[in-house]
Amino acid sequence: MNRLLLKSSLGAFSLFLILLFSFACKANPYAEQRYVPEAYTPVDVVVKKEEKPRSPLPEKPAIYALMQTTQGDMLFELYDKDASKTVQNFIDLAQGEKEFTLRNGQPQKRPFYDGLTFHRVIEGFMIQGGCPYGDGSGTPGYRFADEINAASLGLDQVKAGQSQYYTGYLYRYVGGELGIRSQREADERREELESNLEKAKNLSVMEILYRLGYRYNNVVKSKKAIKGALAMANAGPNTNGSQFFINQVDTPHLEGLHTVFGQLIQGEDVVNKIIASGNGKTTIRKVSIFDKRTK
Numbered sequence: 001m002n003r004l005l006l007k008s009s010l011g012a013f014s015l016f017l018i019l020l021f022s023f024a025c026k027a028n029p030y031a032e033q034r035y036v037p038e039a040y041t042p043v044d045v046v047v048k049k050e051e052k053p054r055s056p057l058p059e060k061p062a063i064y065a066l067m068q069t070t071q072g073d074m075l076f077e078l079y080d081k082d083a084s085k086t087v088q089n090f091i092d093l094a095q096g097e098k099e100f101t102l103r104n105g106q107p108q109k110r111p112f113y114d115g116l117t118f119h120r121v122i123e124g125f126m127i128q129g130g131c132p133y134g135d136g137s138g139t140p141g142y143r144f145a146d147e148i149n150a151a152s153l154g155l156d157q158v159k160a161g162q163s164q165y166y167t168g169y170l171y172r173y174v175g176g177e178l179g180i181r182s183q184r185e186a187d188e189r190r191e192e193l194e195s196n197l198e199k200a201k202n203l204s205v206m207e208i209l210y211r212l213g214y215r216y217n218n219v220v221k222s223k224k225a226i227k228g229a230l231a232m233a234n235a236g237p238n239t240n241g242s243q244f245f246i247n248q249v250d251t252p253h254l255e256g257l258h259t260v261f262g263q264l265i266q267g268e269d270v271v272n273k274i275i276a277s278g279n280g281k282t283t284i285r286k287v288s289i290f291d292k293r294t295k
Helices: 001-028 084-095 167-177 183-188 192-202 207-213 270-275
Strands: 063-069 072-078 119-121 126-129 230-231 244-247 260-266 286-292
Touching: 063 084, 072 084, 072 167, 119 270, 119 286, 126 183, 126 270, 167 192, 192 230, 207 244, 260 270
Parallel strands: none
Antiparallel strands: 063 072, 063 286, 072 260, 119 126, 126 244, 230 244, 230 260
């Protein structure tokens, strides 16, 4: 009989703890972790057109992209293992192996990047290209998902309230949870906003970005957005198409937000020349792909 009473008491106590925890989470929605990694399977990158380099490539077995511009040439190593779908998209567009559709609605299949400009260049930041209209508004007629592992970038260990780079995202999330839609409303509800920010500040950067719609996998080993990084430009989570940017400097505030899929290894001076020339003044003549992986 005593054993039955003990089991019953333990069961009741366990239920009490569960209900208490559930109530606490509802009282403080910032206490729980909602992050769930996306299912992800990499692809085997295929270079469909074999191109021969005119100059020696680095010794490292890898896929390289040579971007010839009116300011000179830039050579990149592409990360076919850690951003395989993004690299495949870039290669296929560059080589004219992927169909795209512009505003006229007619499907096309040709080397996409040839003749496009670096429409947006910012000193101390980056150069951006890949827009078919030269103004940043264009896509190839489709969008595809990010390939980012936020944990491999350490964003699961950084508290949103302690990061100078992601404070704005913390405010955006908390403001959205409270239904705040304007600065005036934020000012009127300042005390409530500050109270919620205090509760949410210990959530990780990864958790905050996840709640804002960014999706991550735990498979790839993402590269940091360092100087010379080649990354996808986007309009938010999972909105990749054809536009890309090349960092002139380290941009740690972009990590977890953009898929880094390559690294500049030759042509830093060309990046500087493109920036010096101004928006829309540099044209991409051709992007060649060289597959030097071990067969």
